[in-house]
Amino acid sequence: MRALTLVGITILATGVVSAGIVVGCENQHLAQQQAVSGGGGSGNLGASASIQQLMKERGLREADVTAALKTYVPTGKMDEYYLFTSGGQSGNVNVIGVPSMRILKVIGVFSPESWQGWGYGGDSNKIIEKGAQGPHRLYWADTHHPNLSEMKGDYDGKFLFINDKANARVAVVDLEDFSTKQIVANPLAASDHGGTFVTPNTEYVIETSQYPAPLGREYAPLDQYKDKYRGVVVFWKFDRTKGRIDPAKSWAIELPPYTQDLADAGKLDSDGWAYINSLNTELATGGTLQGKPPIESGASQNDMDYLHVINWKKGEELVNAGKTKTIAGMRVLPMDVAGAEGVLTLVGEPKSPHGCDVTPDGKNVVVGGKLDTHVTLYDTAKMKSLIEQKKFEGKDIYGLPVMGFKDAVTGQVEIGLGPLHTVFDDKGNAYTSVFIESVVAKWSTKDLKKPVEKLKVHYNIGHITAAEGDTVSPDGKYVVAMNKMSMDRFLPVGPLFPQNFQLVDISGDKMQLLADLPIGNSEPHYAQMIKADKLKPLKVYKPGTNPYTDQIDPNRVEGGKERIVKNGNKVEVFMTAIRSHYVPDQIEVDEGDDVTLHITSLESAEDQTHGFTIDMYNVHVSLEPGKHDNISFKADVPGTFPFYCTEFCSALHLEMAGYLLVKPKQH
Ligand code: K7E
Numbered sequence: 166m167r168a169l170t171l172v173g174i175t176i177l178a179t180g181v182v183s184a185g186i187v188v189g190c191e192n193q194h195l196a197q198q199q200a201v202s203g204g205g206g207s208g209n210l211g212a213s214a215s216i217q218q219l220m221k222e223r224g225l226r227e228a229d230v231t232a233a234l235k236t237y238v239p240t241g242k243m244d245e246y247y248l249f250t251s252g253g254q255s256g257n258v259n260v261i262g263v264p265s266m267r268i269l270k271v272i273g274v275f276s277p278e279s280w281q282g283w284g285y286g287g288d289s290n291k292i293i294e295k296g297a298q299g300p301h302r303l304y305w306a307d308t309h310h311p312n313l314s315e316m317k318g319d320y321d322g323k324f325l326f327i328n329d330k331a332n333a334r335v336a337v338v339d340l341e342d343f344s345t346k347q348i349v350a351n352p353l354a355a356s357d358h359g360g361t362f363v364t365p366n367t368e369y370v371i372e373t374s375q376y377p378a379p380l381g382r383e384y385a386p387l388d389q390y391k392d393k394y395r396g397v398v399v400f401w402k403f404d405r406t407k408g409r410i411d412p413a414k415s416w417a418i419e420l421p422p423y424t425q426d427l428a429d430a431g432k433l434d435s436d437g438w439a440y441i442n443s444l445n446t447e448l449a450t451g452g453t454l455q456g457k458p459p460i461e462s463g464a465s466q467n468d469m470d471y472l473h474v475i476n477w478k479k480g481e482e483l484v485n486a487g488k489t490k491t492i493a494g495m496r497v498l499p500m501d502v503a504g505a506e507g508v509l510t511l512v513g514e515p516k517s518p519h520g521c522d523v524t525p526d527g528k529n530v531v532v533g534g535k536l537d538t539h540v541t542l543y544d545t546a547k548m549k550s551l552i553e554q555k556k557f558e559g560k561d562i563y564g565l566p567v568m569g570f571k572d573a574v575t576g577q578v579e580i581g582l583g584p585l586h587t588v589f590d591d592k593g594n595a596y597t598s599v600f601i602e603s604v605v606a607k608w609s610t611k612d613l614k615k616p617v618e619k620l621k622v623h624y625n626i627g628h629i630t631a632a633e634g635d636t637v638s639p640d641g642k643y644v645v646a647m648n649k650m651s652m653d654r655f656l657p658v659g660p661l662f663p664q665n666f667q668l669v670d671i672s673g674d675k676m677q678l679l680a681d682l683p684i685g686n687s688e689p690h691y692a693q694m695i696k697a698d699k700l701k702p703l704k705v706y707k708p709g710t711n712p713y714t715d716q717i718d719p720n721r722v723e724g725g726k727e728r729i730v731k732n733g734n735k736v737e738v739f740m741t742a743i744r745s746h747y748v749p750d751q752i753e754v755d756e757g758d759d760v761t762l763h764i765t766s767l768e769s770a771e772d773q774t775h776g777f778t779i780d781m782y783n784v785h786v787s788l789e790p791g792k793h794d795n796i797s798f799k800a801d802v803p804g805t806f807p808f809y810c811t812e813f814c815s816a817l818h819l820e821m822a823g824y825l826l827v828k829p830k831q832h
């Protein structure tokens with residue numbers, strides 16, 4: 166009987182392979198029926214014969230079948246991990262279940278997301294508008310590095326932060342309702358990259374500039390690059406009780422105009438420190454039209470760039486002692502002060518580094534080299550003592566102390582062509598993404614020998630992420646290879662190809678490729694993977710909650726209290742939504758009136774969502790159970806405009822509608 170059951174499972178798995186890859190769910194049922202009849206009818210022989218046959222028909226190897234078994238999550242069963250990935254140029258965040266690789270949600274962050282009514286006339290607009298840089302409202306972003314909030318160096322499942330590389334901004338997402346709560350615009354930097362990275366108790370969210378520019382984006386000609394252009398690292402103070410960044414308590418350190426790249430915060434032994442790599446210490450500024458070399462070659466002259474080693478706890482003390490100057494409204498610790506006080510120290514790092522990853526024990530920083538075949542491990546304790554004893558090898562052109570490379574490193578590992586990012590498991594192994602070679606290289610942090618294994622991934626892997634990988638206690642189990650290219654992997658969709666995520670099982674001695682997930686909405690950069698049971702998401706909102714303020718909205722509407730209040734040319738409509746009608750459902754205003762609709766959903770049952778839109782007014786909100794939103798617009802076009810519910814909420818969903826009548830002015 167046991168053998169029979171086992172066979173049944175295997176057949177089921179084979180059926181799944183067919184469902185997942187080509188055919189569709191009807192065939193999955195078919196396969197299950199065959200499995201049952203095969204197992205029950207002719208016993209072992211018939212069953213395994215039909216598996217063999219299916220495998221043969223579909224060209225599957227045994228490894229394919231085990232991969233399917235390892236990733237298949239039957240309907241109604243939950244995934245083990247959440248994967249939060251940057252949405253790259255989509256400006257948003259993708260949420261994916263692991264190991265099934267099913268897409269669970271796209272969270273609207275910097276870019277309007279119409280399904281959620283994010284950025285279409287409700288109060289979410291106010292959050293997006295706070296992210297304006299100068300006079301420009303911004304409706305997109307290039308998101309790179311999502312980072313989960315931590316307590317004692319472990320993900321706590323409360324918040325997610327993410328940066329916008331293009332416009333130097335940081336967003337806060339609350340994981341209670343998977344909704345964006347805040348966007349802060351960096352007043353100093355003109356772009357960012359080394360961020361977001363949190364300190365071990367989420368005291369700070371770190372954001373480092375990328376392309377140097379005068380702080381505050383002042384004008385300065387490029388021949389003044391050395392003197393006027395600067396990098397900067399901002400320590401955004403996070404207020405955990407409010408769930409918001411507090412810009413007034415945030416501060417920054419001025420950095421030399423080396424193109425700062427990636428960053429990570431120290432942990433355990435190295436708590437209190439942060440590390441930022443850089444490129445273009447040559448200060449190349451291009452000039453291709455004038456016949457000068459482009460930045461790419463100008464920036465690749467020196468053998469060494471600089472890892473920036475930052476004592477942020479000391480920096481915080483100096484900031485509190487008033488050693489700052491204020492630029493664009495933010496307190497900035499000047500570079501010379503930071504250098505003299507041991508807050509900012511440099512050490513060489515091999516050619517065009519990328520990746521900057523602190524090991525789980527906090528003892529090493531691993532830096533890859535795009536034009537080098539090694540990763541370099543820096544010893545955090547050695548660097549700390551060199552800085553304490555002021556044992557330096559020299560100074561850079563700005564007078565910043567530089568430690569000796571040999572004094573600071575633990576060692577190097579010869580990885581291959583183009584090592585980028587490194588993540589860790591629970592057994593002392595590291596996994597480095599190797600871009601040019603298109604492999605995941607597994608190596609041991611204990612002996613620093615050559616990789617013990619390389620797994621082909623398809624193709625050109627950028628970032629890589631591991632289960633609980635950035636914490637003090639990674640889980641092992643899975644890594645996800647985040648590949649930039651996917652030619653020949655999927656059905657063609659034109660010249661813009663999807664990215665390709667590949668799930669890899671790292672629990673055994675050998676890595677096993679389990680599944681592909683084409684990402685068709687963005688080019689994700691980084692992702693983090695958190696144990697699903699650490700999150701406690703809400704199922705419904707407390708009645709009248711405005712999720713964009715986290716308060717019971719002062720304009721919340723209770724059943725029976727609906728009304729229309731007209732005051733001069735201001736019209737306020739206090740409205741409710743419940744299956745399957747709005748009260749009121751007839752609204753008449755005069756052309757030119759300023760209209761505000763305060764809408765509360767009176768629903769309290771799970772998954773009973775309504776929506777609201779008005780013809781032509783570019784308005785759309787999503788009304789989850791208990792939610793309140795406020796929609797403001799000018800009734801500038803006279804006419805007749807139906808409004809309706811955009812979510813198929815009930816059998817009478819199509820009847821959930823009403824009219825906005827805008828009476829023309831008497832001319
Ligand atoms: Cu390598 Cu922005 Cu982290 Cu892209 S970065 S891959």
Ligand code: CUA
Nearest residue numbers: 810812814818
């Ligand atoms: Cu409410 Cu459809």
